[in-house]
Amino acid sequence: MREQDLMTSRALEQFLASVEKRAFKIAQLGLRNDDDALDAVQDAMMKLVQSYASRSHEEWRPLFYRILANRVHDMQRRRTVRGRIMAWLPSRDAEDEEDFDPIAQAPSPDLTPARRLELDEAIDTLEVAIQELPPRQQQAFLLRNFEGLDVAETASAMGCSEGSVKTHYFRALETLRARLGEVF
Amino acid sequence: MSQENEPSAFEKRTREVLEESTARLDGRTLSRLTQARHAALEQQARPARQAWRTLMPVGAAAAGVLAVVMITGRHGGDVQPGVEGPMDDLELLADADAPDFVDGEDLEFYEWAAGETES
Numbered sequence: 001m002r003e004q005d006l007m008t009s010r011a012l013e014q015f016l017a018s019v020e021k022r023a024f025k026i027a028q029l030g031l032r033n034d035d036d037a038l039d040a041v042q043d044a045m046m047k048l049v050q051s052y053a054s055r056s057h058e059e060w061r062p063l064f065y066r067i068l069a070n071r072v073h074d075m076q077r078r079r080t081v082r083g084r085i086m087a088w089l090p091s092r093d094a095e096d097e098e099d100f101d102p103i104a105q106a107p108s109p110d111l112t113p114a115r116r117l118e119l120d121e122a123i124d125t126l127e128v129a130i131q132e133l134p135p136r137q138q139q140a141f142l143l144r145n146f147e148g149l150d151v152a153e154t155a156s157a158m159g160c161s162e163g164s165v166k167t168h169y170f171r172a173l174e175t176l177r178a179r180l181g182e183v184f
Numbered sequence: 185m186s187q188e189n190e191p192s193a194f195e196k197r198t199r200e201v202l203e204e205s206t207a208r209l210d211g212r213t214l215s216r217l218t219q220a221r222h223a224a225l226e227q228q229a230r231p232a233r234q235a236w237r238t239l240m241p242v243g244a245a246a247a248g249v250l251a252v253v254m255i256t257g258r259h260g261g262d263v264q265p266g267v268e269g270p271m272d273d274l275e276l277l278a279d280a281d282a283p284d285f286v287d288g289e290d291l292e293f294y295e296w297a298a299g300e301t302e303s
Contacts, residue, residue: 005228013225020217021206034213042220049224123205126198145195146202177194184197 008053015060016045019147023068026142029130030072031079040075044068061149065157069139076135122184129179133172136160140168141176 020041027037044067052063130138136158143154144165154169155162191199209217 009225009228012228013221016221016224020221021209021214024209024213024217025202025206038213038216038220041217042223045220045224046227049228053228119201119204122201123208126201127205142202145191145199173195176198180198181194184194184201 011057012049012053012060015057015064016048019061019064020045022147023064026065026146027068027072029127029142030135030138031075032131036075036079040068040071043071047071061147062153062156065143065147065149066159069157073135125180126176126184129176133175136164137168137172137175140165141172144169 023041023044024037027040028034031037031040044064047067048060048064052060055063130141133141139158140154143149143157144151149157151162151165154165158165158168
């Protein structure tokens with residue numbers, strides 16, 4: 001591999017490592033399923049490396065989140081269609097159940113039980129509220145507030161104007177405040 | 185962060201909670217994210233090798249076609265008298281029955297040498 005390619009590869013690895021956890025959380029909130037979220041993140045990583053590795057590093061974040069948003073949207077649409085078809089078929093719940101892994105699900109031992117309980121409740125409440133936001137508001141809120149993109153980057157990632165980003169973000173905040181104001 | 189301004193306490197709090205949620209991702213998820221990253225980066229190193237693998241059979245096929253064209257072209261095309269190519273030289277050298285190769289004096293020598301070997 002040439003030196004330039006090696007540098008790009010290292011920069012890409014650092015970039016992907018820096019966004020992968022938040023990207024997973026964003027996909028998980030949009031899809032409400034861990035495996036689907038992991039697939040969406042992997043697809044976005046593949047596509048970024050395959051098609052946009054040569055772009056300037058500053059462009060990677062908005063591009064990556066745009067790819068991820070498109071992937072999440074495709075999966076949501078496919079799921080809706082599949083849901084309509086599956087509604088006509090007999091239930092297969094027993095086969096669809098995943099193996100429960102108690103070690104993977106075990107809580108981290110760092111926090112006190114009281115603090116853990118408080119955070120658990122806060123996380124659950126916030127995530128449910130975010131999941132119930134309209135998709136564009138959810139996207140604007142997560143990209144701006146959680147991922148920390150500025151308005152221009154968020155607009156690029158969402159494929160809309162900066163004005164639309166501001167509107168979606170403002171409405172998302174209003175909805176979340178109205179719903180979580182007492183808790184937060 | 186309300187429109188590029190300093191984030192409000194509510195925005196800070198929601199962000200903290202989401203960060204905490206991300207910090208709690210289980211080992212299986214973290215491992216799969218690492219695998220996904222490596223798979224994506226591996227594919228970046230692959231195209232050069234893949235292109236080489238793709239071009240190898242194409243190159244071999246092209247060489248085969250060229251050889252066939254050279255051989256059939258020699259027989260099927262217009263043959264110019266007196267113009268001999270490398271293939272003609274090879275045929276001539278390989279023809280053991282060609283007596284013109286050996287002139288009179290050498291022929292006597294070779295007959296004597298053959299007799300000495302037999303006796």
